[in-house]
Amino acid sequence: MSVDPSPRVSGESPPCPSRGPGTSAVEVRRSARRSRTVSAYREGDRTIVLIPARMSEAEERRWVSVMLDKLAAQESKRILGDSELAERAERLSAQYFDGRARPESVRWVTNQNTRWGSCTPAEGSIRLSHRLQGMPEYVVDYVLVHELAHLLVPGHGPRFWRLLEAYPRTERARGYLEGVVAADRLPQLPAVDDD
Numbered sequence: 001m002s003v004d005p006s007p008r009v010s011g012e013s014p015p016c017p018s019r020g021p022g023t024s025a026v027e028v029r030r031s032a033r034r035s036r037t038v039s040a041y042r043e044g045d046r047t048i049v050l051i052p053a054r055m056s057e058a059e060e061r062r063w064v065s066v067m068l069d070k071l072a073a074q075e076s077k078r079i080l081g082d083s084e085l086a087e088r089a090e091r092l093s094a095q096y097f098d099g100r101a102r103p104e105s106v107r108w109v110t111n112q113n114t115r116w117g118s119c120t121p122a123e124g125s126i127r128l129s130h131r132l133q134g135m136p137e138y139v140v141d142y143v144l145v146h147e148l149a150h151l152l153v154p155g156h157g158p159r160f161w162r163l164l165e166a167y168p169r170t171e172r173a174r175g176y177l178e179g180v181v182a183a184d185r186l187p188q189l190p191a192v193d194d195d
Contacts, residue, residue, distance in 0.1 A: 025046040026046070026049060026064060026068070027046050027047070027049070028049050028051060028060060028064060029048060029049070029051070030051055030052070030055070031050065031051075031052065031053055032053040034051065034052045034053070035052055037050075037052075038052075038063045038067060040068070040070070041071075042071065047067075047068060047071065049067050051063055072136050080133075080140070082106070082108060085106050085107065085128065086103070086105070086106040088140075088144060089126065089144050092144050092145050093148050097149070097152065100152060101148035101149065101151040101152055102151070103119075103147075103148065103151060104125055105126070106125075106126045106127075106128075106144070108130050109127045109128070110130045112127065112128075112129035112130075113129070116128065116131070116132060116143045116177060117132075117146060117147045118147070119147040119148075119150035119151060121150055121151050121154050126144070126147040128140070128143055135176070135180075138169045138172065139173045139177065141169070142167060142170060142174070142177075143173075143177075149163040
């Protein structure tokens with residue numbers, strides 16, 4: 001994703017990592033050869049933002065925010081199939097639970113309108129609501145991690161919530177989902193006819 005497409009420039013200054021609460025690492029790379037363009041991409045669990053060396057710290061903060069929003073919007077348009085969802089669950093289990101949470105099946109369902117996901121530990125099955133499709137990846141990942149944790153701890157007791165502490169975007173994802181629920185409860189205004 002870039003504002004103005006340009007190749008990565010060699011001779012860039014050393015990376016300047018930063019981290020906001022509930023976000024993955026953001027690494028800002030300044031380049032004297034980069035004059036106007038700003039670009040960003042994901043590299044594993046990090047986001048790399050490339051900016052001109054002459055930018056002020058305030059401009060850097062603004063552009064990092066803009067580029068993170070653009071990446072999130074781009075990612076939210078991708079919809080995973082069931083097989084990709086299962087692969088993602090396997091990666092998340094390896095990353096956050098040392099591979100101990102092993103679902104037999106992971107799939108999208110259309111019959112969950114009051115919950116985001118469900119898990120049947122005895123069967124090893126995880127189901128995610130189709131309403132999550134199109135939401136940011138970190139939100140889908142949170143719901144997957146939540147359901148994977150149920151394969152290890154069935155209830156919502158303290159041990160369960162301690163497991164979820166491993167996922168760094170738990171609070172952010174929960175806030176996002178609470179916002180979606182709150183927005184659904186707002187009264188719908190009737191359409192205005194301009195005739």
